[in-house]
Amino acid sequence: MKRREFVRKSIGAGVTAGALAGFGSLGRLIAGPLPQESEWDVVAVRGGEPGIMFDRGIQSMGGMRAFVKRGQTVVIKPNIGWDVIPEKAANTNPNLVGHIVKRCLEAGAGEVYVLDHTCDDWGKCYRSSGIEKAARDAGAKVVPAHSESYFQTVTIPGGKSLKSTKEHETILKADVFINVPALKHHSSTHMSCCMKNLMGNVWDRGYWHRNNLHQCIADFATYRKPHLNVVDAYNVLKRNGPRGVSLQDVVNMKAMVLSANIVAADAAAARFFGSEPSDILYIRHAHEMGLGNMNLEELNINRITV
Amino acid sequence: MKYTVLKNVRVGIALVFLLLISLFFLDFRLEVPEELINTTLYLQFAPSLMKFLTTLSLASAGFFIVMILTALFGRVYCSAICPLGILQDVFIRLSNLFKKKKKRWNRFSRPYNILRYAILGLTALVLIFGSTLLLTLLDPYSNFGRIFTYLFKPVVVGINNAAAGLLNNLNLYFLYRIDLYPVSAGLLAIPGVTLVVVFAMSVTRGRLFCNTVCPVGALLGIMSRYSLFRIRIEPSECTRCSLCEKACKAECIDYKAGFIDYSRCVACFNCINSCREGAVKFDLVRPVKTPVAAEAKPAMAVDGSKRKFITGSMAWLLGMAGAGLAQDIPRPTKKSTVPEPRNHPVCPPGSSGFTVFNKTCTACSLCVSVCPTGVLQPSFLEYGLAGLLQPRMDYHAGFCNFECTRCTEICPNGALLPLKLEEKKLTQLGIAHFIKENCIVHTEKTDCGACSEHCPTKAVHMVPYEGTLVIPEVNDTICIGCGACEYACPTVPYKAIFVDGNPLHLKADPPAEEEKAKIELEDDFPF
Numbered sequence: 001m002k003r004r005e006f007v008r009k010s011i012g013a014g015v016t017a018g019a020l021a022g023f024g025s026l027g028r029l030i031a032g033p034l035p036q037e038s039e040w041d042v043v044a045v046r047g048g049e050p051g052i053m054f055d056r057g058i059q060s061m062g063g064m065r066a067f068v069k070r071g072q073t074v075v076i077k078p079n080i081g082w083d084v085i086p087e088k089a090a091n092t093n094p095n096l097v098g099h100i101v102k103r104c105l106e107a108g109a110g111e112v113y114v115l116d117h118t119c120d121d122w123g124k125c126y127r128s129s130g131i132e133k134a135a136r137d138a139g140a141k142v143v144p145a146h147s148e149s150y151f152q153t154v155t156i157p158g159g160k161s162l163k164s165t166k167e168h169e170t171i172l173k174a175d176v177f178i179n180v181p182a183l184k185h186h187s188s189t190h191m192s193c194c195m196k197n198l199m200g201n202v203w204d205r206g207y208w209h210r211n212n213l214h215q216c217i218a219d220f221a222t223y224r225k226p227h228l229n230v231v232d233a234y235n236v237l238k239r240n241g242p243r244g245v246s247l248q249d250v251v252n253m254k255a256m257v258l259s260a261n262i263v264a265a266d267a268a269a270a271r272f273f274g275s276e277p278s279d280i281l282y283i284r285h286a287h288e289m290g291l292g293n294m295n296l297e298e299l300n301i302n303r304i305t306v
Numbered sequence: 307m308k309y310t311v312l313k314n315v316r317v318g319i320a321l322v323f324l325l326l327i328s329l330f331f332l333d334f335r336l337e338v339p340e341e342l343i344n345t346t347l348y349l350q351f352a353p354s355l356m357k358f359l360t361t362l363s364l365a366s367a368g369f370f371i372v373m374i375l376t377a378l379f380g381r382v383y384c385s386a387i388c389p390l391g392i393l394q395d396v397f398i399r400l401s402n403l404f405k406k407k408k409k410r411w412n413r414f415s416r417p418y419n420i421l422r423y424a425i426l427g428l429t430a431l432v433l434i435f436g437s438t439l440l441l442t443l444l445d446p447y448s449n450f451g452r453i454f455t456y457l458f459k460p461v462v463v464g465i466n467n468a469a470a471g472l473l474n475n476l477n478l479y480f481l482y483r484i485d486l487y488p489v490s491a492g493l494l495a496i497p498g499v500t501l502v503v504v505f506a507m508s509v510t511r512g513r514l515f516c517n518t519v520c521p522v523g524a525l526l527g528i529m530s531r532y533s534l535f536r537i538r539i540e541p542s543e544c545t546r547c548s549l550c551e552k553a554c555k556a557e558c559i560d561y562k563a564g565f566i567d568y569s570r571c572v573a574c575f576n577c578i579n580s581c582r583e584g585a586v587k588f589d590l591v592r593p594v595k596t597p598v599a600a601e602a603k604p605a606m607a608v609d610g611s612k613r614k615f616i617t618g619s620m621a622w623l624l625g626m627a628g629a630g631l632a633q634d635i636p637r638p639t640k641k642s643t644v645p646e647p648r649n650h651p652v653c654p655p656g657s658s659g660f661t662v663f664n665k666t667c668t669a670c671s672l673c674v675s676v677c678p679t680g681v682l683q684p685s686f687l688e689y690g691l692a693g694l695l696q697p698r699m700d701y702h703a704g705f706c707n708f709e710c711t712r713c714t715e716i717c718p719n720g721a722l723l724p725l726k727l728e729e730k731k732l733t734q735l736g737i738a739h740f741i742k743e744n745c746i747v748h749t750e751k752t753d754c755g756a757c758s759e760h761c762p763t764k765a766v767h768m769v770p771y772e773g774t775l776v777i778p779e780v781n782d783t784i785c786i787g788c789g790a791c792e793y794a795c796p797t798v799p800y801k802a803i804f805v806d807g808n809p810l811h812l813k814a815d816p817p818a819e820e821e822k823a824k825i826e827l828e829d830d831f832p833f
Contacts, residue, residue, distance in 0.1 A: 046830050083709050111477075119760060119794075121678045121707050123336075128709070144482040149471070187768045188755025188776070205756075206796035212752040238823035240764050245817050251825050271832040274825045281753070281774075296833040303831045 038062050041299040042268050043258040048306030050096035050234045053256040056304050057230075058103065061258060067228050070108030072175035076100055076140065077226075079182045079197050080116035080131050082243050083124040089235035089250045090243050091129040092182045096232050098134030100180060105139050113170050115143040116200040119243075122146035143170050151203040158222030158289070161215040166203040167224070179226035179262070183233040183269045185241030185249075188213060191280050192242050193269040194229045194262045195221045218285035221262050229265040231257035233272050263292025264299055271296065309588050313575040319386040320395065327389045330716075331454035331675045332462050334484050340715040343672070347718040349387050351522045352445040352668060356438070357720030360666050366720060373529060380530040380537075384516055384523055384572040390446035391516055391523075391572065393453075394508035398555055401509035411552035414560040415511075417570055418518045426524035437692045442668045443496075444521050447718075449504070451670030452497040452695065456489055456684070459675065487680045487703040496695060512555030517570045527569035536591050537566055537577060543585035553580035645741070645800045650807035651688040652699035652736045652787060655706065656714030656722035659810035660689055667721035669695035673713035679704035681789065682713060696721075699735065701789035701805060706735070708762035708788060731762075734814040736787030736807040738766055738780045744802035747777040757791035757803045763817045766791045766803065778803060783815045 038061040045053040058064055068074055078092035086094050097114060104112045114135040118125040122144065126132035132142045144150065151166035171177060181197030188209075189196055195217050199205050201224060208216035233255035240249045255272050259265035263286045267277035277283045277294040287294040326346045330338055347353065354368035372383045384391045402410045429440040442448060463484045470481040507515045516523040539550065541564060551561040554577055558570035578586045650660070654673060657663035674682045674697050681704035682697040689696055697713075699706060714725045725733060738757075746754040748771075757778050758766045765785035768776035778791075780803075787805045795801045 044831055044833075083707060121710075123678060124707060124709065141477070141479060143479055147483040147485050149467075149483055149485075150474075186755075187758040187764075188753050206794075209754045209756045209796040210746055210750070210798075212750070213754055214752070236825065238825060239820075242759050243762060245762070245764050246820070248820050248822050251823050253825065268833060272825075272827070274827070274832075301831075301833060305830060 038066065038260070039300060040302040041259060041261060041293075042264050042296075043302045043304065044268055044272075045256040045258070045304045045306060047254050049254075050093045050232060050256065051099040052306055053234075053254070053304075054096060054099055054103070054230065054258075056306055057256055057258040060302050060304065061228075061260075064103045064107040067178070068104050068107040068109050068176055071110045072108075073173065074104045074109045074112045074176040074178060075171050075174040076104070076112060076114045076135070076178045076180055077171070077197065077200060078114065078116060078131055078180045078232075079192075079200065080125045080129050081119045081200065083120035083128045084244060085128060086130045087235070087247060087250070088244045089182060089184060089237040090241070091125070091131065092180050092232045093234050094130035094134035096230070096234070097131050097180060098138040100178065100230065101135050101138035101140040104176075104178075109176075112140040113143050113174065114140045115145045115168060115170060117145040117168065117203065117205075118200070143168075145200075148203050154223065156219055156223040159216075159219035161212045162208065162219035165207070165220065167201050171201055171224075176228075177224070177226050179229045181229070181231060182237070183231050183255075183257075183273055184237035184244075185239050185273075187241060189217070189280065189282060191270060191273050191275055193231055193273075194226070194266045195282055195286060198224055198226075214281035214285055217282040218289055218291070221286050221291050222289060226262060227260065229257075229259050229262055231265055231269045231272075233257065233269060236273065238273075261292040263287055263294055264296075267292075267294040267296055267299075268301070309575070309578045309584075309586070312588055313579050316382070316386050316573070316575055320392045323387055324389055324392040324396070327450070328454060328458075330672060331451055332459050333675070334459065334463050334466065336676060336678055336712075338676075340712070343676075343716045344718075347447075347672075349383075350447045350718055351383065351388070351526075352441060352447055353670065353718035353720075356441075356666050356668060357718065360720040361723070372526070376526045376529045377533055379535045380533040380568065380571055380573040381523070381526045382573045383526060384513070385574045388446050388516075388522070390450040390504065390520075391513070393450060394504060394513060394515065395555075395574070397505055397508045398512060412512055412554050412557050414551055414554075414565075415557040417558075417567060422518050422524040422527075425519060426521045429521040436665050438665060438668050439692055439694060441521070442695060444519060445668050445670075446516075446520050446522060448668040448670040449497070449500050451672055451675075453501050455671040455675045456494055456497045457501060460486055487683060487700075489684060490686070493684050493686055493695065512557055513570075513572055514557070516572060517556060517558075523572075530571065530573075531568045533568065534590055535588055536568055537571055537573075537575075538587045538589060538591075539564055539566070540585045540587055543583050545583055545585070547582070549580040549582065550577035550586050553577050645744070646804040647739075648804065648806055650736070650809055651685060651693075652701070652789065652805055652807035653811070654682060654697055654699060654713055654722055655711070655730050655733050655735060655811075656717070656725045657811070658723075659808060660693065661809050663721050664689055664693040664696060666719055667693075667696045667717075668719055669697070670718065671695075671697065672716055672718065673697050673722060676712050676716055677704075678710060678712065679707050681706050681793075699787075699789055699805075699807075701792040705760070705789040705793040708790075732786065732814050732816060734786050734808060734812040736805040737782050738785050738787065738791050738803055738805050740766075740778055740780050740803050741800075742777070742802070744797050744800055745777065746797060746802070747771055747775055751775065754796065756794040756796055760790035760794040762786075762788065762790065763814075765814075765817075784817050786814045 043057045045057045078097045082090040084090045101112050154167045155164045181193050183193050186192035233253050236251045236253045237244045238251045257268045266283050270277040348368040351369045357366035432440045467483045470483045548561045551559040556570045556572050558567035653660040653663050683700035684695045685698040711730050714722045758768050763784045765781045769779045771777035789805050791803045795803050
């Protein structure tokens with residue numbers, strides 16, 4: 001794996017170096033690809049292991065350094081909602097989380113945090129999901145989010161149903177917020193992905209459920225805009241979500257969506273899930289509120305097959 | 307042999323038991339392995355006896371070992387193994403730091419035999435009639451557990467939280483906050499009063515609680531009268547200095563008469579170490595003729611106030627016993643202010659239902675302490691008076707983790723018996739009931755589905771409602787009553803879905819096997 005990555009990086013770097021006269025290929029190897037504004041609205045990747053798909057995807061978006069600058073504090077927000085093993089695909093793939101942590105630190109991040117306000121007992125979720133270990137091994141700080149005392153009140157000026165909520169203090173202090181949801185079925189919202197994953201940022205989810213769930217999900221997206229969304233659709237929980245009942249519920253899709261825009265990312269993910277973005281009410285709300293474009297035909301999409 | 311070594315051994319063993327058992331109840335990070343808990347608690351008398359009565363297995367015969375120990379060496383259990391006994395020794399020791407020398411001295415007193423044997427008899431009688439109520443209130447181990455769970459643990463957690471707050475601000479997360487679900491003041495009063503009574507009795511009269519109130523002490527006292535090894539004052543070496551009597555916290559040595567009340571001696575061996583002449587021995591009882599003075603019982607004056615105290619206590623005990631017997635069947639908590647029509651409380655997994663559980667549990671609250679989700683909470687009258695303080699599933703405090711069997715693995719009473727994870731996942735504690743009139747989907751006409759989200763078996767699933775809305779529906783046969791739906795239901799003040807307990811737990815069907823899920827896409831990229 002490491003050797004493969006090295007070879008691929010070397011090739012990529014070599015090609016760039018060849019194009020840029022005056023730079024030695026050795027210099028390129030150390031510096032890596034230059035950060036640049038991505039020409040793509042959405043990058044979709046298929047066919048590889050999560051880490052490989054991420055590397056290919058992020059490369060086409062200008063590399064990790066386009067998102068993480070030296071010394072910055074990063075929060076990675078996977079879905080760790082459930083006390084289930086990774087194969088059940090109710091949580092984000094732990095290898096992917098570990099991989100992104102590693103890439104952030106390589107890009108010079110000062111500190112990388114990983115957290116989620118879980119539904120099942122947090123200690124068990126953090127352990128069973130494999131995310132706590134993978135993130136720690138990669139060098140991240142795994143932060144608790146099970147107590148109201150970790151959350152601080154924020155106002156949501158653009159919200160219709162959700163005017164204020166309590167968000168985790170670590171997210172509030174961070175420079176970069178990377179949203180890494182698992183694409184999966186959801187019994188109440190049909191599909192859970194980027195916007196729905198942000199429910200794990202906040203303390204009182206019951207309020208959202210009581211006050212027009214779809215609208216609250218879209219409202220929160222007016223306030224919390226991730227710098228990068230990475231949709232884990234390697235294994236997709238197709239039914240009985242968001243927790244899953246058996247391994248039979250899981251489809252091995254080997255897919256990933258990357259986008260700086262949360263609505264576009266959710267729209268592309270919806271298609272992978274087999275649904276129309278406009279059929280998912282919170283995506284439609286967010287689109288209508290001008291938070292992004294759910295019409296994939298109007299977007300610049302890079303399709304990468306590994 | 308130097309007899310003085312005995313006290314050191316006793317103190318050593320006692321400290322190990324006290325520290326370990328305290329740790330089990332205070333372990334808010336849930337890091338103590340179940341095996342250590344089970345091994346350490348094996349010898350706890352009342353729990354072991356209850357477990358033996360339920361399982362009829364020699365694997366739970368710790369109480370029998372204690373009885374053999376008592377027959378050999380007297381009430382060593384009370385000084386070295388019983389956590390409440392050891393805790394009293396700690397109280398006595400600490401209070402002595404603040405007492406003048408003369409105030410530290412103990413004096414021989416007469417035993418409250420009628421009271422102690424009446425309490426023992428009543429406790430046994432109530433137990434035979436199928437209620438653990440008196441044992442729950444009087445068993446020293448269970449009282450110790452409740453004092454630690456409901457009074458001491460919150461203090462320890464408070465200190466942890468203060469430290470965690472400081473460290474988390476410094477970006478260190480090896481300590482984290484713990485939020486304990488608040489227990490009502492009424493329930494806290496029971497361990498609170500116990501602690502005050504035990505503390506007051508111990509610092510003023512030594513082991514008076516153990517020799518008057520404690521039914522385990524009374525029972526072992528009957529045996530220790532005739533134990534093979536006993537404390538003995540060698541008359542030829544005794545100088546009548548009275549130090550042994552002053553050192554006796556059981557108040558059972560009458561040095562003038564050369565008399566020792568073996569039924570009250572807790573084998574602490576303090577008297578041995580107090581004697582400057584080495585006249586106090588602990589050895590095998592030999593059939594030697596004792597001096598007349600040693601046989602003579604001290605004169606006992608009639609004490610009116612004590613009599614009153616005794617009769618008063620008896621009346622109270624009889625009342626409690628009667629109440630315990632009358633309350634065998636739990637009362638439904640149907641009140642007009644509670645719209646969820648609950649018929650029965652939900653009893654923890656491994657209990658096979660409250661009809662069995664209520665007769666075995668003595669509410670030590672160890673399961674409450676080790677539960678990772680906090681769903682186990684002490685009951686007040688949900689089970690009826692007979693189940694006072696016994697744990698129940700409180701789905702406002704939490705819900706039962708699908709992958710967890712921890713409470714079933716550590717119950718020293720056998721009130722909860724070990725369940726394999728696969729069995730537990732099919733154990734139906736109760737059944738979820740949906741109240742459409744309370745449901746967000748019905749009242750607000752918006753999607754919710756928090757209940758179905760949390761359901762581990764999808765017994766609670768969403769079915770089409772008006773327009774594109776979906777609304778919950780319960781499949782009774784695969785519902786296990788874990789309470790995730792009720793906990794997650796966001797409606798206030800009354801829930802739109804709640805679990806009604808099964809008096810006897812049933813076996814749920816496993817969720818139906820489904821075909822492998824598929825997603826049909828025409829090409830690699832559906833856009």
